Amino acid sequence: MDFFITIIEQGLIYGILALGVYITYKILDFPDLTTDGSFPLGAAVTAALISRGVNPYMTLPIAFAAGALAGVCTGLIHVKGRVRDLLSGIIMMTALWTINLRIAGTSNVPLFSKETIFKNSFLEKLLPEAVQPYGTLIVIVILAAVTKLILDFYMKSKSGFLLRAVGDNEKLVTALARDQGNVKILGLAIANGLVALSGCIFCQEERVFEISMGTGAVVIGLASVIIGTSLFRNMTFMKATTAVVIGSVLYKACTAVAMRNFEPQDMKLITAALFLIVLLISMERRKKVKIDA
């Protein structure tokens, strides 16, 4: 049972990361490697704030803002500096490594004795005795659901329409007398804000900040997005955001099952191998559809 709860908890936390990757990869068509830096950025900011005794719930908006700032930097490098999208992300990802170390102070910050969004006096009073063991799960479900709903709302707004348009056809955004560069920067800001938010929640759930926790974050995000969007492609009633979050839980389940038979140091290899498998399977499906048509 604990095994499943952990999968759902971590799957939903990475689901928020996947929502961010969904914006860059699917909507903006921008392979954004900033993710690998903004995920630990959210965690570093959180660790620094919590060690200083800041209310843990305040870390959520602050981490989002920090991530958004990183996204704006990537956007400025790409749009104003005219650096290629992939390279802009790599530059920011590299720079963020040092920035994260500076913010957190060291490469490893334990938060075991501190109050977090999952373990604090307020929550202990609020939740009845019986559901206490599921406190973490409940908080994560609420956070993931609220994030998804806000994103859904945004995507249906005028600004969201413009964001969707810029990935699709930037000429149209220019035709609408809007600066397509600014729209891209906005998209990168939201995406990296979500990724940092995910890092913030992850670090409080694990009760530790680790400088290398972002390595491979973009792969996890991409795998979740691709699983979600290709698995539920034909279900039109399901929103892409929902599909992406479910994709993340499924991907986490796959890695968890695979990890049972391996050592912890095999983690990244399994992550990569599973991502490859997901890619190959989703391509196979596409081919079949073409033949049918």
Add this chain to the structure above:
Amino acid sequence: MLELKNIYKYYNPGTVNEMCLFKDFNLTVKDGEFLSVVGSNGSGKTSMLNIICGSIPIESGNIVLDGKDITNAKEFRRNEKIGRVYQNPSLGTCPSMTILENMSLADNKGKRFGLGRGVNKQRIEYYRELLRPLNLGLEDKMHVKVGSLSGGQRQAMALLMSTMTPIEFLILDEHTAALDPKTAEIIMELTDKIVKEKKLTTIMVTHNLRYAVEYGNRLLMMHQGESVMDCAGEKKAGLNIDDILEKFNEISIECGN
């Protein structure tokens, strides 16, 4: 009124491939004019449109729109007053968004793109009214993604979308060239109707000499970055395809082919 004054445009400046396209090029388009532009490939028709819209830079010269110098204005700023339809039908719409969402986007041009609802439900009937005269059945497919429409349907939408909000200038860049003859005819008639209804000043680049003769009240033929024929008013009305073809052959012979 749009004025191009002493435009100089070089391609690949500073290299062995340097090519001068426009050398002291001048053009004035008066308000309410419907200018058809014809000319062979490489004569500078599309480059001229790109210069007006700000898609490509120029070496020197001035572009003046309604008395305001817009030479250094960014492309997206100029589009506040300019609508443009491209040769490629997919450039005027968003394929992954529905017809309704595309229409709503276009409807919001010039306004704020804030956090308000993207689709205004009260406008849906208005969008249907706009789509109905096309006779393409689009008004019943409001929730269909534009990516699944045919080129002609998309081009009709692109034309509607670019002229939906008050603009002063319409730029048509061979907008019927990628369509079959029948659809091209429909789009051309729609263009003429919209231009007349909204009294838009229009520049249309076309390879179809018949359209150039039939539509519009001024005709410009370009060759190697210069205008070689420019008739307006009565002179334009009396023009027929043979006259243009004759001129066309004349410049081709000069070129030696």
